[in-house]
Amino acid sequence: MAVIETFGLSRSFGNIVAVEDLTLEVEQGEVLGFLGPNGAGKTTTIRMLAGIIAPTSGYAVVAGFRTDHEVERLHEVIGLLTEAPGFYNRLSARRNLEFFAGFYPYVDTQTQVDKYLRLMGLWERRHDKVGTFSKGMKQRLALARALLHEPQVLFLDEPTAGLDPEASREVREFIKDLSRQGRTIFLSTHNLAEAEFLCHRVALFRRQMLAVDTPQNLRQRLFHRQVVVQMDSAEDSVVDAVRKLDFVQAVHREGSRLIVELADFERNRPNLVECIVTAGGRIQEVSETEYSLEDVYLTLVREETEGSNATKS
Amino acid sequence: MRRRYIINIIKKEWEDTLSNLNTLLLITLAPLLIIGQGLLVIYLVVRFAGEGVLMSPMFQTAMEKLEAILPSIAELPPIDKLQVLLFSQLHVYLLLIPVMIAITFATFSIIEEKQSRSLEPLLATPVRTDELFIGKALAGSIPALVMTWLCAGLSLIGIACLGTAHILGAVVTPSWFISVFLLVPAVTVLSFLLGAIISSRVNDPRNAQNISLLIILPVLALIAVQVIGVLLLTPLLFFIIAVIVGVVDLIVLRIGVRLFQRESIIIQWR
């Protein structure tokens, strides 16, 4: 069942188009990574989905509520982690949470505030003013705030931005736990390793949707699978023999390595190995080129940039 | 409007504002100083400059106007008339208090939210913007009214102590009631709204306070004119002014509510 659905969602600011014709579905319990460069429209999209700003055209339905005109009901069931933590610096951590919890109709404020202060490791510091907190602590407090009313749908806008590796990792682990509890999470990030670690699917986005799929599928869709054959040395005779095979589509030599693209990858890989051995090649290792999500991301973003330049000129 | 939410906002506003020493002093001590100073100046003028003032043509004309409004004072000795003239204007001076407190609350509360970027998470909760706005307005207006009325009471006690017998009767007139119970609330609301609207556009609280004061200056000018005795206001005139300020309140409220929409708070408030 789709918990987040958008239909041609678009938003402009004056003549800047921030989000254009976004159509997307996120399933119950899914973690969707929303990836894009600075200014791609990630925050704008999250704001529209969280019912904070209205789309200029199109619409979205989140947890069964239209985000443009069922805002109060929507806000009872979603949690939002905003780009900036946003607390009252002169009030204590606990008082801040109590204040925000006070706006949810069915929430037992004390129980929930205490629960999340403990879960986020802020219990000892609960009476301290938020102004004295480090960035990481504020971010954990902001996560606590987003969870006080136990929302089943969460929007997290760059949850680990600006945190040190240790703090990022804590936050990531925590999000992983939330996902295990079956919550639906829409997460924007520039951190590709994070997306790979946390998300079932990633959407590559830059004003428009460029691609959306599992990280694995995105890689396969974009790059042909290549066999990497590490040998003692790559002799010309071996390379020639490989070139003559009819299922070989391309061969590159890099020092003592051969990188080969094959038709019908699984079936022909053993044939390739056999051919090399017959030609006298001494094989040390056979592997496959690894493409990271970063390669996918950079390729897609570059293609999109070139595409839009081409249409402009 | 859900009362629970509005009270939640008021409580937070008070805690946050009062935990700042500057604002705390501005709200509690400054009004007392204003009223104390007013009483003291009048007392000193009557006590030490009385005779000289009585001779001046300015006093003569002001006195004629005052007697036209308050025929009962015609029989009093001139020095008592001077006291009545001065003390009866103290309540106009009181108007400074709600202006100051409401503007302080409005600018402080809104610019604080902007700077700490707490508005977006707040707008992501089920609270409605009108509840938020009303909560903030009440949080600023209640202390302004309470302090002003407290100071009004204190000023009467001061007048009773410093002035001659029966002077209270000449000071607590219909004008006094209209001013304290109609004009003061109307001016409080106006000050809050102006402070809030300007704060949505400006990022420095001092700046916002200065601009708000500049706009509300006509009210202060009224005080100045009244105090130097150029224009003495009849109860009717006071009433009309209160009604005009009330109407202006409604117009400015509409502007404020339009500005206080989720969308404009996020997109336009910079």
Ligand SMILES: Nc1ncnc2c1ncn2[C@@H]1O[C@H](COP(=O)(O)OP(=O)(O)OP(=O)(O)O)[C@@H](O)[C@H]1O
């Ligand atoms: N309030 C606004 N007024 C005008 N333009 C805006 C506003 N908010 C966003 N934009 C524009 O919309 C585009 C998308 O911005 P957005 O903040 O959604 O990007 P983002 O993907 O979140 O970027 P970042 O990674 O830097 O957070 C940008 O061109 C930005 O300038």
Ligand SMILES: [Mg+2]
């Ligand atoms: Mg952003």
